Amino acid sequence: MTKKIQTILGPVPIDSLGLLLPHEHLFTDLRGPIVPDYAQASPDDVASVVEPYLAEASSAGVTAMVECSTVGVGRNLAVLQCLAEITPIHIIAPTGVYKEAFTPASLRDTSVERLAELWTQELLSGIEGTTIRAGFIKLAVSDDGLTDLEIRNLKAAAKASAASEAVIASHTVGGEAAMLELDILENEGLDLERFIWVHAQAENDLSIQIEAARRGAYLEIDSIGGTWQSQTQLLENVLGVIEAGYIDNLLLSHDAGWYNPARLDGMPEEGFRSYTVLMTEFFPALREYGVTEEQISRITIDNPARAFAFNSFAYPGCSPS
Numbered sequence: 001m002t003k004k005i006q007t008i009l010g011p012v013p014i015d016s017l018g019l020l021l022p023h024e025h026l027f028t029d030l031r032g033p034i035v036p037d038y039a040q041a042s043p044d045d046v047a048s049v050v051e052p053y054l055a056e057a058s059s060a061g062v063t064a065m066v067e068c069s070t071v072g073v074g075r076n077l078a079v080l081q082c083l084a085e086i087t088p089i090h091i092i093a094p095t096g097v098y099k100e101a102f103t104p105a106s107l108r109d110t111s112v113e114r115l116a117e118l119w120t121q122e123l124l125s126g127i128e129g130t131t132i133r134a135g136f137i138k139l140a141v142s143d144d145g146l147t148d149l150e151i152r153n154l155k156a157a158a159k160a161s162a163a164s165e166a167v168i169a170s171h172t173v174g175g176e177a178a179m180l181e182l183d184i185l186e187n188e189g190l191d192l193e194r195f196i197w198v199h200a201q202a203e204n205d206l207s208i209q210i211e212a213a214r215r216g217a218y219l220e221i222d223s224i225g226g227t228w229q230s231q232t233q234l235l236e237n238v239l240g241v242i243e244a245g246y247i248d249n250l251l252l253s254h255d256a257g258w259y260n261p262a263r264l265d266g267m268p269e270e271g272f273r274s275y276t277v278l279m280t281e282f283f284p285a286l287r288e289y290g291v292t293e294e295q296i297s298r299i300t301i302d303n304p305a306r307a308f309a310f311n312s313f314a315y316p317g318c319s320p321s
């Protein structure tokens, strides 16, 4: 049976995939669900801003992209569907929820079991009454440590992953929080190969990253092209992980974008960052350090395909192949 990723427009066999960006943003509302017009925008307005950046990425070789703006920071299905329809890039939508401070009131008192049920439904049946399925579970933990609510989210995610095979990706700043997450998820029975440590580069101690990889987790180095981030440091980080023998745990992305509904022109405060620096600048830098084309393909094609793949799932009316 061919493994597939689950995109907004349906399943796509991973053997027909090329480069997949595992962490980008198309539409993000960092004001959170406390403002009255949270996550509201006309899909056409969003498309007119975002489409040129998707076209640029497609020309640069991107075939699939993961939208990491989860519930609480702007997930808007109508917008995502519109974008998926105007670009050749396969787009993957999240289920899950962001940090505690961004959690909608409707999810605050939900039990682990009920939350797991909701997320499993979004992964296996569809989101918000549609037949559009989420392709992974996106969480976040607070930068100063996990809250009880975020621990509840991890437990629910482990259950939803067990029921659906979906990978869990969690915004995690620092090794201490990451190790705690790995412990919680392992206790819940999760195979840590189904976990992505988002923003692993924020942990400067490489040995902690390597320990997470040894336990099975993906290390997502996802601030390629970020002006706040030393790109030399990122390069050294990637080279260090390869040297330690964990190339198959590496994921690379920009954490770039995005349409910002808080502004009339839709632009984020720092301007719209493109999705192409990986190909135009980071690959050449890796090559200069002797990283081969085969290694670059493993990191940017094979690893994300494996991370986001589902082994078996049936679509209504379709027989699994």
Ligand SMILES: [Zn+2]
Pocket (backbone or CB within 6 Å): 023, 024, 025, 068, 255
């Ligand atoms: Zn992000």
